[in-house]
Amino acid sequence: MTELERALTSLDVDWPVTPAFDLRRPARRRAWAVALAAALLALGVAFAVPQSRAALLRVLHVGGVTVERVQTLPAAQERPLASTLGMRVSAAEAEALLGRPFGVQARLYRSGDVVSALLRGPVVLSELRTGVGTMILKKLVGTGTTVRYVRADGAPGVWITGAPHVVLAPELPPRLVGNVLVWVRGAITYRLEGKALTLDAAQDLAGLVRDR
Amino acid sequence: MDEVALVAAAQRGGEDAFAAVVRPHLDVSFRLAYVITGSAADAEDAVQDALVKAWRALGRFREGEPVRPWLLRIVANEARNRRRSSGRRVRLALRAAAEPPVVGEAVDHRGLLEALHALPEDAQAVLTCRYLLGLSERETAAALDVAPGTVKSRTSRALDRLRELYD
Numbered sequence: 133m134t135e136l137e138r139a140l141t142s143l144d145v146d147w148p149v150t151p152a153f154d155l156r157r158p159a160r161r162r163a164w165a166v167a168l169a170a171a172l173l174a175l176g177v178a179f180a181v182p183q184s185r186a187a188l189l190r191v192l193h194v195g196g197v198t199v200e201r202v203q204t205l206p207a208a209q210e211r212p213l214a215s216t217l218g219m220r221v222s223a224a225e226a227e228a229l230l231g232r233p234f235g236v237q238a239r240l241y242r243s244g245d246v247v248s249a250l251l252r253g254p255v256v257l258s259e260l261r262t263g264v265g266t267m268i269l270k271k272l273v274g275t276g277t278t279v280r281y282v283r284a285d286g287a288p289g290v291w292i293t294g295a296p297h298v299v300l301a302p303e304l305p306p307r308l309v310g311n312v313l314v315w316v317r318g319a320i321t322y323r324l325e326g327k328a329l330t331l332d333a334a335q336d337l338a339g340l341v342r343d344r
Numbered sequence: 345m346d347e348v349a350l351v352a353a354a355q356r357g358g359e360d361a362f363a364a365v366v367r368p369h370l371d372v373s374f375r376l377a378y379v380i381t382g383s384a385a386d387a388e389d390a391v392q393d394a395l396v397k398a399w400r401a402l403g404r405f406r407e408g409e410p411v412r413p414w415l416l417r418i419v420a421n422e423a424r425n426r427r428r429s430s431g432r433r434v435r436l437a438l439r440a441a442a443e444p445p446v447v448g449e450a451v452d453h454r455g456l457l458e459a460l461h462a463l464p465e466d467a468q469a470v471l472t473c474r475y476l477l478g479l480s481e482r483e484t485a486a487a488l489d490v491a492p493g494t495v496k497s498r499t500s501r502a503l504d505r506l507r508e509l510y511d
Contacts, residue, residue, distance in 0.1 A: 136506065
């Protein structure tokens with residue numbers, strides 16, 4: 133070992149203290165739940181304090197989206213994504229609804245206060261402004277559907293995958309939907325939906341959706 | 345129980361065995377993640393998520409292989425995923441010296457660390473892994489996702505460059 137190598141080895145670096153980790157059947161960090169709850173509380177959205185992770189996933193409010201686990205799903209049909217978007221709106225009308233421009237340049241649609249665009253995939257990107265107490269979209273998931281915490285573009289969110297779940301949206305009949313990523317950034321709740329959507333693809337897309 | 349036996353027990357679903365397998369490597373895992381992400385919070389998340397992946401991947405772990413490079417590779421991948429969006433670069437600091445510096449001390453630790461920070465990213469990474477974290481060439485290769493031969497050549501070039509900056 134040279135003198136320089138010895139000098140490098142002798143550097144007494146002030147490393148941050150190693151935190152405690154969950155080692156027995158490790159699960160994704162509980163801090164995610166805390167971070168998500170903090171983000172939602174900051175938005176003034178009700179959030180049930182979890183007694184356990186299972187309890188947390190029974191009813192979950194993610195911005196303007198509520199995810200509820202149920203034993204039996206209500207009757208619902210799968211519909212083509214293009215038929216679920218609502219009526220056409222201009223970019224200016226969408227901006228008035230959201231308080232800022234929509235995250236991507238595309239043909240925009242509106243259903244209630246939800247603004248959506250159909251992207252290649254096909255994938256639907258929806259945005260909704262998260263107001264105090266607002267609960268705009270409700271998702272009912274059965275036992276075959278997995279709901280887990282993820283990060284989307286650095287923000288806390290949830291990934292819903294597995295068996296199709298039912299979404300209840302304003303002005304639209306209940307419908308069966310596939311994989312969905314929901315995340316909250318600032319005052320906007322974002323949602324990506326696609327039957328063949330993967331988490332990696334959804335997270336990549338989330339990185340492209342920015343304030344314009 | 346040695347590492348091989350602990351891994352086998354963990355593969356059979358033994359949670360305590362899994363904890364015993366990874367616990368000795370947590371400090372170096374967290375520091376490696378910190379070096380890559382530049383953030384203690386991101387490093388913590390990266391290691392926790394890496395532990396989840398390691399637990400799930402245990403079934404594919406090859407019997408008799410050392411755990412540390414395998415775990416460090418998973419940790420480094422998780423850390424890099426977080427780093428891509430942040431664009432941060434770590435700046436290490438020296439622990440405050442308990443004793444005042446000796447006049448005429450042969451090694452200027454602060455100057456050496458500054459020179460290390462001034463290196464290109466690849467060079468800084470390989471020297472940090474090898475000398476500050478004390479990783480072997482194999483472990484460094486796993487952490488940086490390069491071939492062991494690349495670690496050797498990159499280390500040699502990085503030391504030459506560091507010598508130029510430090511002298």
